[in-house]
Amino acid sequence: MTAYILRRILYLIPTFFGATFLAFLIIQLAPGDYLTQLELDPKVTPETIARLRAQFGLDRPIYEQYLLWMDNLLHLNLGYSFAYQAPVLEVIWPRVVNSMVIVIPSTLLLYLVAIPIGVYGAVRQYSLGDRILSFLAYIGLSVPSFFLALIAIYVLLQIKFRTGTLIFPVSGMTSSGFEQMPPLRQILDIAWHAVVPVLVATANDIAGLSRLMRGQMLEVLSQDYIRTARAKGLAERVVLYKHAFRNAVIPFVATLGGLLPSLISGAGFVEVVMAWPGITPFFLDAIANQDLYLKTCTSRIPCMNTPFPPQAEAKDPKLPARP
Amino acid sequence: MRKALAVVVGLIALAGVASAQTFVWPQKWTVAKPSEVKRGGTLRAAVISDYRTFNPFITAEAGNVPEIISGARGLVMRDPTTGDWIPYMAESWTVSPNKLEITFKIRRGMKWSDGKPITADDWIMTWRIHTDKAVGSNSYDSFFIDGKPITLRKIDDYTIRFIYPKTDAEAFAVASFEPWPAHIFGPVYQKDGAEGIKKMWTLNEKPENIVSGGPWLIESYRPGERLVLKRNPVFGEWNKDEAGNPLPYLDRYEIKIVKDTNAQLAEFLAGNIDLMAPATVDHISQIRQAIQQGRLDATIKVNASPVASSQFMVFNWNKASDPFKQNLFRSDKFRRAMSHIVNRQAVIDIVYGGLGTPMYTSVYPVLTQWVNPKVPKYEYNLQEAAKLLAELGFTRKDREGYLVDSRGRRLEFNLATNAGNAQREQIAKLIVDEAKKVGVKVNFTAIDFNTLVGQLLSSGPDRPFDAIIIGLSGGGLDWPFGSNVVPCKGNLHMWNKSGQCIDPRETQLDALYSRGRTELDFKKRVEIGYRMQEIEVQLLPVIYIAGPNYHPAWNNRLGGEHPEAIISSIWGQRELELTFIKK
Secondary structure, three states: OHHHHHHHHHHHHHHHHHHHHHHHHHHHHOOOOOOOHHHHOOOOOHHHHHHHHHHHOOOOOHHHHHHHHHHHHHOOOOOEEOOOOEEHHHHHHHHHHHHHHHHHHHHHHHHHHHHHHHHHHHHOOOOHHHHHHHHHHHHHHHOOHHHHHHHHHHHHHHHHHHHOOOOOOOOOOOOOOHHHOOHHHHHHHHHHHHHHHHHHHHHHHHHHHHHHHHHHHHHHHOOHHHHHHHHOOOOHHHHHHHHHHHHHOHHHHHHHHHHHHHHHHOOOHHHHHOOOOOHHHHHHHHHHHOOHHHHHHHHHHHHHHOOOOHHHHHHOOOOOOOO | OHHHHHHHHHHHHHHHHHOOOOEEOOHHHOOOOHHHOOOOOEEEEEEOOOOOOOOOOOOOOOOOHHHHHHOOOOOEEEOOOOOOEEEOOEEEEEEOOOOOEEEEEEOOOOEOOOOOEOOHHHHHHHHHHHOOHHHOOOOHHHHEEOOEEOEEEEEEOOEEEEEOOOOOOOHHHHHOOOOOOHHHHHHHHHHHHHHHHHOOOOOOOOHHHOOOOOOEEEEEEEOOOEEEEEEOOOHHHOEEOOOOOEOOOOOEEEEEEOOOHHHHHHHHHOOOOOEEOOOOHHHHHHHHHHHHOOOOOEEEOOOOEEOOEEEEEEEOOOEOOOHHHHHHHHOHHHHHHHHHHOOHHHHHHHHOOOOEEEOOOOOOOOOOOOOOOOOOOOOOOHHHHHHHHHHOOOOEEOOOOOEEOOOOOEOEEEEEEEOOOHHHHHHHHHHHHHHHHHOOEEEEEEEOHHHHHHHHHOOOOEOOOOEEEEEEEOOOOOOOOOOOOOOOOOOOOOOOOOOOOOOHHHHHHHHHHHHHHHOOOHHHHHHHHHHHHHHHHHHOOEEEOEEEEEOOEEEOOEEOEOOHHHOEOOOEOEOHHHOEEOO
16 A cells, blocks of 8 residues: 555656646747736836846746746745735635635535435435436536526525525625624634535535436446345345445545545635635636736646545455556 | 913914824815714725735736825825816925926825824835836836936925926826835835835735825735725824815725626625626616615716727738738728728617717827817718728629729728627627628637737737727826827837838827927817827727726715716716715
């Protein structure tokens, strides 16, 4: 196992350099740079723009910019944001933490809801309950999260118009006067703001995960050893949860490694629509501004996934360790 | 008794000596009377993009934090009722006989929020840092005229002189920059230079360390969420209303960061924010509906004024590789024909939902003092367009119905705009349709913004585009013509980037621009501006289309908005200093 993990970590190195360079290259292939917007400002002279370009190092060849960035990275410096004129890590970290406030509960909620729905659907295949749950899950899947967030805002507003109270906030992460609240009220305030974004972020993924669970469960339930277990006269509960469920859930354990990047990469457009100060609006800004080092920062995140899949192998000895 | 009276009189006299020379905010700037205002409360607003820094020297976005806390005012400010420059942090000024020097007497008794006096040193230090190349300040270019520097000289602690390399219509605009505390920035600048300055006042700086000379202090900032400002008590010592009350009236000013305009609208409709300037017809009608149905106690002024920006179509005069097109694009007859095919009313109706204003010259319609009402408008008129094209030799149509000249060359060009700008894309499609009616084939593509800018600003004899739809903003009340746009060598002289004037009228415009920029008499300057617009419409270097209007809205818990006559995209809906919470 140790050798396996070490090997995975060694694989990380070429993957890391390959992926980051590719990302850097792709970003650089996009026309223009951070200063292009400024060029249409009638008050700014071309000389000033050229001077700023040299100052930011944007006039150097791509490989030189990449090497410089890598050199910084090895010194644990993620680079410099042009727009913020500050180190990338400094500006990005609070956003990552904010995103986690949505992503962690929504992931937990997702597993808590989707897995039982999947199991239920497999055990009661084609029952009325199965059909209704599948139908609802598909609605969740087919409506894009940003639209679902807009619908949520609309519903909240209609309730406010009719009753005069906002049951949940329309946007944002904290109420005004947040700084003056005692710590417990602050936590409750954030939680109150997080309810709707968490629900919206979760709704989208329930269908996929529950269908996967349902399929896995059905496949396992059709295996010989389940028949054997039933033939032995084991209680149905034991058959389902001790034998079938344990095996059906393995692919989900394997996806746990993928959670880390998703934790850091935010909850997507829900954050934009509901003005949640997470990482997504931040990166959209970075892309729009061509804020080079902020943008490349995301590209590294998927690479972090590389060393993590071993849980799957550890759980199920039938899976051969991949070379 | 007599003794007590003497003490009181003495105290009053002392106070008279020690108190600041106050700036009295005129009553006519607001609809509210000093007797009806209330003190205290919080104004809540929202902005679309996050703040990036508290540092006044490196900030680049519009509506940045330094601008907000300082009130974006300096020695002089404009009176919104007249547009005139009036003394603000200056008490008075004198202009030298050759008009190259302005000497400002600085108001005494003004203080930074940390209690230190505001003096000439602050302006000198601020100017020094802005004009240090290594700092990269966005204001750098504003301290130069034609590449020659404007210099500042300290006469004494409360007198400062601006020395201009040539007379400049925008002299007061230059002098209106806001000062920053020399006692904070000076020592760092002396020790670590530009690098030291760049590291100061980042978003991580503690709010209590940010010193302001304006109406606000930073109370707290949560990135991506909210900026909370509190009243700067020192500001009220020298800023008073006509009844002598210190300003601002508000205790707090809270700015939420809401990236999505739909969410902003929702917050306004829910009564959670007080100010909004809806840009789409849909948003306007939702606000109106909410008001009519009594769900929202607010006011909206639809079509308060046009916005201060332009949308136009520009043809490329430098196409050496295609002499046919180059000749066409350089022909003013062709460009006039193209102006006739632009259906500006349809653009307003379809693109701006009926809430827009047509444009015919480079002067934004909102700058009413500057708009020459007598210039001809080459309005939508397909017959006239067809006639002009026939005069250019395009009389026959090919099998597909497009005009060809005697040598069989089809009248066809490519038109581009930046993808993602739905309004410009719609404008382009309208132009394609109208052009087709007269037999001109327009091939429209929406391309990446940066590629578009790259094409537009490329120079030399052969540039890679035919026509582009784009817009500009900026351009002021003193002199509304762009220093980069009009002169033939200008970076934004988009139609002709050969580096020299091609048409004699370009040369004329170039000369008039220089004359106007150095003319200090406003009336004479306006005359030059009128003349420039006359040449502009003859030459039609770009074809102006139409722009949206400004529609401010506010929650009725606010008082102190501008009188109706001055609410516009230039002056906004209110002065925050004179705004108060009614309920």
